[in-house]
Amino acid sequence: MRAYASRFYDGYFVGVEGDVAFYAAHAKEADGAVLEVGCGSGRIALALARAGAEVAGLDLDADLLALARGKAAEAGLAIEWGEGDMAEFDLGRRFAQIHVPYRTFQHLLAPADQIRALHCMADHLDDDGLLLFDSFDPLGQLAAEGFTSPLCKDTDFVDTATGHQVVVYYSRAADPQTQILEQELIFEEIGADGVAVGRTFTRLLLRWSTRWELEHLLAGCGFEVMALDGDFAGGAYPGYGNQIWTARKV
Numbered sequence: 001m002r003a004y005a006s007r008f009y010d011g012y013f014v015g016v017e018g019d020v021a022f023y024a025a026h027a028k029e030a031d032g033a034v035l036e037v038g039c040g041s042g043r044i045a046l047a048l049a050r051a052g053a054e055v056a057g058l059d060l061d062a063d064l065l066a067l068a069r070g071k072a073a074e075a076g077l078a079i080e081w082g083e084g085d086m087a088e089f090d091l092g093r094r095f096a097q098i099h100v101p102y103r104t105f106q107h108l109l110a111p112a113d114q115i116r117a118l119h120c121m122a123d124h125l126d127d128d129g130l131l132l133f134d135s136f137d138p139l140g141q142l143a144a145e146g147f148t149s150p151l152c153k154d155t156d157f158v159d160t161a162t163g164h165q166v167v168v169y170y171s172r173a174a175d176p177q178t179q180i181l182e183q184e185l186i187f188e189e190i191g192a193d194g195v196a197v198g199r200t201f202t203r204l205l206l207r208w209s210t211r212w213e214l215e216h217l218l219a220g221c222g223f224e225v226m227a228l229d230g231d232f233a234g235g236a237y238p239g240y241g242n243q244i245w246t247a248r249k250v
């Protein structure tokens with residue numbers, strides 16, 4: 001089962017409040033090119049390019065990359081797209097900044113993969129280059145709501161390509177041993193006559209990391225943490241929830 005259904009990506013995965021402005025503002029200040037790792041359908045990469053940055057995007061999902069390519073072509077933005085795995089890529093060049101937005105780093109399900117990815121990113125950064133990423137530690141939420149949640153309606157939206165209403169059902173199971181959150185998403189499409197015309201099932205596995213786990217991982221892979229915020233407006237990190245990391249290659 002796929003992690004993402006590209007047809008419904010833009011309708012459902014709308015990001016974290018303030019993320020586009022945060023990454024674009026940093027890209028605008030970059031002293032060289034910016035690489036977005038896990039660029040998906042181009043939600044952030046296009047904004048970085050619009051902010052005036054020279055941008056490259058890497059993702060392992062060819063369907064999402066095709067969407068990104070199409071949007072950039074339509075907007076007349078020159079972005080270099082590449083298909084590859086963030087834990088083992090070699091683009092043969094370095095960047096002033098690497099951005100890993102919208103919890104993409106959490107797709108790495110084992111510490112060894114996280115380490116390989118961080119080394120790979122360090123290898124692609126200029127000296128003093130910046131690594132910016134955000135992740136989510138759900139422990140506060142899990143403590144309040146429990147480790148599992150039954151399948152329930154989450155939201156709905158209109159698929160702009162078909163005009164169909166799409167109802168999204170969500171369930172969650174968190175394993176505190178592996179720190180993996182397994183999320184099941186069902187996208188049910190409703191036609192104009194109100195009859196369901198299809199269901200698409202996806203399964204998203206994301207690994208959470210605590211604050212100090214990531215501090216140690218970053219330090220061990222050649223990064224100095226410059227800031228950890230709790231939101232994209234620079235709010236203090238309360239110990240759980242959104243983690244907005246700014247790190248420098250040392």
Ligand SMILES: C[S@@+](CC[C@H](N)C(=O)[O-])C[C@H]1O[C@@H](n2cnc3c(N)ncnc32)[C@H](O)[C@@H]1O
Nearest residue numbers: 038039040043059060061085086101102104107
């Ligand atoms: C939540 S989406 C974020 C997409 C985009 N950055 C955004 O903000 O909309 C996570 C992305 O990471 C990609 N991804 C997952 N594992 C990856 C890996 N090992 N290497 C590269 N990309 C990966 C997925 O295909 C997906 O496009």
